[in-house]
Amino acid sequence: MQEIYRDEFWAQLNFWSKKISPCTILEIGGGTGDGSTTAFFDAINSGSKVYSVEARLERFQELKKKPVEALYGCSVSAGDYMTKSQVKDFYKTIKTTLNNNPLKVVLGWRKEELRTVKDLPQNVIKDIHAEFVFIDGSPFTGQKEFYYSVEQNPMIKIIALDDVNDIKNFHNYWQLCTSTQWERVWENLTLRNGAAIFMKKS
C-alpha cells in the first residue's frame, strides 16, 4: 500500500482541512493511519472530527490507535463494486495508469477484494455527512463512494481525490472538472497517479 505522507498532496490535505476547521472529515481508505490520516491531525487539534474507514483488519487495528473515529468494514456494499464487464470496458476504452497492469491482474484484484469484503460490515459511509471527503479506498468503488458521500450529502464543501488518472477516481475527477458547481483548488497530475482537490462554489 502506497501511503500519502509529507508530499505535496499531504500538504494540501493538511491545508484545506485546517482552512475549514472545525469540520467533519471522512477519509475513505485510511490504511494504518500512518499516511494521509496524519494530514488531518492539525484539523483534529482545532476541533474537527475525522471518520476513517478501512476494510483490512490488520490495518484497521493500527488505524484505531490514531485520534480518529476508525470504522471497520466496506465503505459501500459488495454489490456496489464495479462489475467485471465495467472494469473490462474501462480498461479497454480509457487509457490510464491502470493499463500498466495486465487486465487479468486487475480482474484478479477485484475478485480478491470481493471475496474479503462480502463478509465485512457493509455501507459504512452511508450515514456520514462530512464537510470534507477524501476518496482513497478500493479502485472499484470510487464512483459509488462519490455518489453517497458527495452527491447525497448536503454538507459537502471540499472533496479530495487520489488516483485521478486511474480507475478509482477518473470519472469523479472529470465530473467535478466539468461541473459549474465546483472549483478545482489544487491538482498535480504527475504525482503518482494524479491527485486533485475541489471546493464547492457558494
Ligand SMILES: C[S@@+](CC[C@H](N)C(=O)[O-])C[C@H]1O[C@@H](n2cnc3c(N)ncnc32)[C@H](O)[C@@H]1O
Ligand atoms: C491506497 S490505500 C489508502 C492509503 C491511505 N490513504 C494512506 O495514504 O495512508 C487504500 C486503502 O483502502 C482500503 N480499502 C479497500 N477497499 C475498501 C473498501 N471497500 N472499504 C474501505 N476500505 C477499503 C484498503 O485496504 C487500503 O488500506
